[in-house]
Amino acid sequence: MKKVWRAFCCIVLLLAMALAFATLWLRRTWGNIRIEALILTITQPVVGADPKIVLSGALWILGPVLLAGVAWFLAFRLAKRFPKLGTLVSVASSVLPFLLLFAAFRYADNRYDIIDFLSANRHQTEIYSNGTYVAPESVKIKSTGERNNLIVVYLESVENSFFAESAGGATDRELMPELAELLKEETNVSFSHTEKYGGPQDFYGTGWSVASYVATLGGLPLSSSIENDLVDLAFMPGARMLTDVLADEGYIQEVVKGGQSRFAGVSELFATHGDVSMFDYPVIEKEYSPEEQAHCGWGIKDYVTLSVAKERIGKAYAEAQAASTNFNVMIITLDLHTPNGYLCPECPSDVEGHYPTVISCQSKQIFAFTEWCKTQPWYEETTIALIGDHPSMARQHVGFIPSDYTRTTFNCFIHSKATPVSTKNRVFTRCDFYPTLLAAIGYSVEGDRLALGTNLFSDKPTRAEEMGLKTLDYETAGLDTEFTRKIYGGIMF
Numbered sequence: 001m002k003k004v005w006r007a008f009c010c011i012v013l014l015l016a017m018a019l020a021f022a023t024l025w026l027r028r029t030w031g032n033i034r035i036e037a038l039i040l041t042i043t044q045p046v047v048g049a050d051p052k053i054v055l056s057g058a059l060w061i062l063g064p065v066l067l068a069g070v071a072w073f074l075a076f077r078l079a080k081r082f083p084k085l086g087t088l089v090s091v092a093s094s095v096l097p098f099l100l101l102f103a104a105f106r107y108a109d110n111r112y113d114i115i116d117f118l119s120a121n122r123h124q125t126e127i128y129s130n131g132t133y134v135a136p137e138s139v140k141i142k143s144t145g146e147r148n149n150l151i152v153v154y155l156e157s158v159e160n161s162f163f164a165e166s167a168g169g170a171t172d173r174e175l176m177p178e179l180a181e182l183l184k185e186e187t188n189v190s191f192s193h194t195e196k197y198g199g200p201q202d203f204y205g206t207g208w209s210v211a212s213y214v215a216t217l218g219g220l221p222l223s224s225s226i227e228n229d230l231v232d233l234a235f236m237p238g239a240r241m242l243t244d245v246l247a248d249e250g251y252i253q254e255v256v257k258g259g260q261s262r263f264a265g266v267s268e269l270f271a272t273h274g275d276v277s278m279f280d281y282p283v284i285e286k287e288y289s290p291e292e293q294a295h296c297g298w299g300i301k302d303y304v305t306l307s308v309a310k311e312r313i314g315k316a317y318a319e320a321q322a323a324s325t326n327f328n329v330m331i332i333t334l335d336l337h338t339p340n341g342y343l344c345p346e347c348p349s350d351v352e353g354h355y356p357t358v359i360s361c362q363s364k365q366i367f368a369f370t371e372w373c374k375t376q377p378w379y380e381e382t383t384i385a386l387i388g389d390h391p392s393m394a395r396q397h398v399g400f401i402p403s404d405y406t407r408t409t410f411n412c413f414i415h416s417k418a419t420p421v422s423t424k425n426r427v428f429t430r431c432d433f434y435p436t437l438l439a440a441i442g443y444s445v446e447g448d449r450l451a452l453g454t455n456l457f458s459d460k461p462t463r464a465e466e467m468g469l470k471t472l473d474y475e476t477a478g479l480d481t482e483f484t485r486k487i488y489g490g491i492m493f
Contacts, residue, residue, distance in 0.1 A: 006093065010072050013097035017068045018061055020104040025060035027111055029339050033393055035112040036223070036477075037208040117477070125478025132463060132475075133452055133483075136219070136240040140446040143249075147442040148417055149320070149382040150246070150328040151313065151373070153366065154213065157336035158388040158410045160197050161401050162359050168196025170401045175351075175359045178367030182386070182412050189413040189440075191423050191456050199388065199408035200430045201464070203473040209332075210264040212389040212430055217241040217273070219434035219451025220487070221476045235268040238487040239451075242434055243274030243328070245443075250325040252316050254279055257332040258305035259298045266332075276330075284308055296342040302335040302362070303346045306369050317378045326441075327378075335362055338393040355397035370414065383440045384414040387433065416440040418457040427464045429472070432456050452476070 072093070079089040109115055127133060162176050163169025174180065183190045183197060192198030205211050205221025214222040218241040243253055254277040261267035261280035270276035281299035284290065294304045309331045316327035335342045341358035346365055351357040366386060373379050388409030392398050401407065411433075418439040434453040435445045448455035452472075454462040464472050 006076075009093050009097045010069070012101050013068055013072060014065050016097060016100035016104045017064045019101070019108055021064045022057075022061050023104070023108040023111055025057055028060075028395065029056065029393075034202070034204075034207050035114060035117045036205055037211070123474075123478045125475045125480050127452075127472075127475040127478070128480045128483040132467070134447065134449040136245075136450045139450060141245055141438060141443055141450075144417070144442050144444050146381070147249075147326060148415065148440075149317070149326045149378055150251075150437065150441050151382060151384045152216075152328075152330045152437070153369070153384070153386050154209075154216075154330065154332045155336075155362065155366065155386060155388045155410060156209070156333045157338070157341075157390065157392040157394070158359075158362060159391040160199055160388075160408050160410055161391075161398070161405060163197050168192070168194055168198055170405050175356055176363035176410075178363040179386075179410060179412070182367065182370065182414070187415075189416050189420055189423060189457075190411055191420070191426055191428060193406065193408055193426060193428070195424050198406075199411045200428050200432065201406065201408055201469060202390070203429055203464070203469060204477040206430050207390050208264075209389050210266050210269065212387075213266070213269060214239075214241075215430035216387060216433045216437070217243055219431040219453035221431070221452075223484075223488075234489055235265055235272040236487050237272055237489040239273070241273040242437055243270065243276050245438065246326075246328050247274035247276075250323070252320045252323070252325060252327040253277065253329075254312055254316055254327075255330045255332065256305060256309040256312050257281065258284070258300040258302060258334050259332070279308070279312055293345065296334075298334050298337050298342075301342050301344045302333045302365055303344045305331065305333065306365060310369075310372060313376075313378075317376075332389075333362065333366075335365075336392060336394075339396070340394060341397075355394060373414075380415070383416055383437075385433075385437060385440065386410060386412040386414075387430075413440050416457070417442040418455075420457045421459045423456075426456065426462065427469060428454070428456060428462045429464055429469075432462050432464075 075089050075093070079086045105114075158176075158179075160168060161170040163180060164171055164174040167174070167180060180197070182188055190197070191200075193201060203221070205223055206215040211222040214220055214236065218236065218239045220236070220239060246253060253274050255261070255270050257266070257278070257280040259281050261270075261278050267278050267280070270278060284300055284304070288304070288308060290300055290304045294301050309329065313327070313329050316329050320327040335344065335358055341355050343354065343358060344361065347357050347361035348364065351360045370384060373382070373384060388411065391407040391409060416439075431451060431453040432455075435448060435450040435455040436453070436457060438445055438450075439455045439457045445455055448458040448460045452463055454460050456462070467475075
């Protein structure tokens with residue numbers, strides 16, 4: 001019995017060490033992000049992930065656990081050799097592991113609100129049955145006339161804090177002057193939560209890359225506790241997303257991504273919704289054989305991805321012309337990915353600091369891409385949406401952001417066919433981009449609402465404005481068994 005108790009206490013000790021150092025590593029690597037995003041980080045398949053991050057996590061967690069195991073073994077060996085230590089070791093081994101586990105859990109809870117998260121996930125929500133959620137399949141969506149092509153550029157970790165303080169950012173220098181120029185153009189539209197530059201705010205299930213795509217395209221949050229079950233399966237088959245609507249309208253659709261699309265189920269998402277063609281890292285590697293310096297931990301750097309995207313857009317346009325239809329090309333960047341971002345040959349040499357240089361490089365590259373678009377035959381009939389996917393998770397590089405600063409992501413709509421009623425002092429989320437994108441390319445949405453999203457070009461208040469962002473956050477974290485079964489195809493929490 002004594003051996004069984006010792007073994008149990010040893011397991012508790014190892015769990016305490018693993019929890020403590022996992023929390024330290026997660027905070028060091030990913031920063032102060034939400035618990036549902038961390039659940040994904042811990043549990044998702046590592047295919048497509050930067051191997052350096054995987055190795056770093058393994059060393060941070062397994063190293064202390066192994067040391068604790070060795071210390072445990074040595075303590076009992078010494079106790080046998082020196083009987084006077086036996087009582088002390090016995091008492092310490094029965095008490096210390098539980099104290100450490102309690103302390104480790106308190107530390108993790110303090111950093112990531114684990115108890116609040118579990119509580120929110122257990123309560124029954126009515127948000128999907130009380131009229132707040134509008135089923136897209138029940139809404140009439142129709143073209144208002146000549147519809148536009150669509151190009152969506154998801155900007156990895158591009159947030160508005162990178163602008164100068166005077167413009168609504170949090171820096172003492174302007175890191176994204178080119179993107180600022182785009183926002184100054186009168187014909188471009190950008191929605192903000194203030195009078196200055198701003199954007200959508202995070203709430204439950206929208207704060208990491210694939211969750212951002214789900215929110216933007218489907219007007220819904222993504223449950224991190226379900227997402228890993230979606231890999232190799234239909235991804236939220238009961239949802240009707242923007243790509244489903246455009247597929248029914250005959251749009252030629254493709255995603256260009258410098259990373260591995262199987263990571264976090266991105267390929268399954270686009271295969272399920274609209275059967276969108278995927279031109280990702282393995283395809284780019286095979287068909288273009290990029291130079292060695294173009295490779296990075298997450299795939300291919302953006303200067304190559306954007307070059308490939310230009311060619312793919314040209315082919316999509318030609319195919320759309322031949323079929324008398326339109327195209328929708330979505331581009332996903334990655335140069336600003338945590339933990340440090342990636343420099344490339346296009347990066348400026350006059351910016352101080354590694355991460356600020358990558359930020360400025362992203363600004364220059366995206367601006368150059370929009371300038372290239374202006375020279376193309378399809379430009380006048382195309383809406384371009386630049387959307388930051390989530391705030392930066394590179395904790396060691398965003399320490400300049402004040403704790404009371406509201407972090408939002410970049411958004412800019414170029415060549416929108418809709419005119420906004422109000423763009424400033426809005427409270428909105430990425431879910432609102434779903435009907436907003438449709439309006440921008442020339443579609444009317446009955447009631448101006450789809451799923452949890454509201455058309456920002458309209459005069460309708462968003463759900464976040466109506467019920468408050470905190471309430472929206474709490475309610476979407478709750479459980480609705482019937483809705484979950486419908487949207488996720490029977491996969492349950």
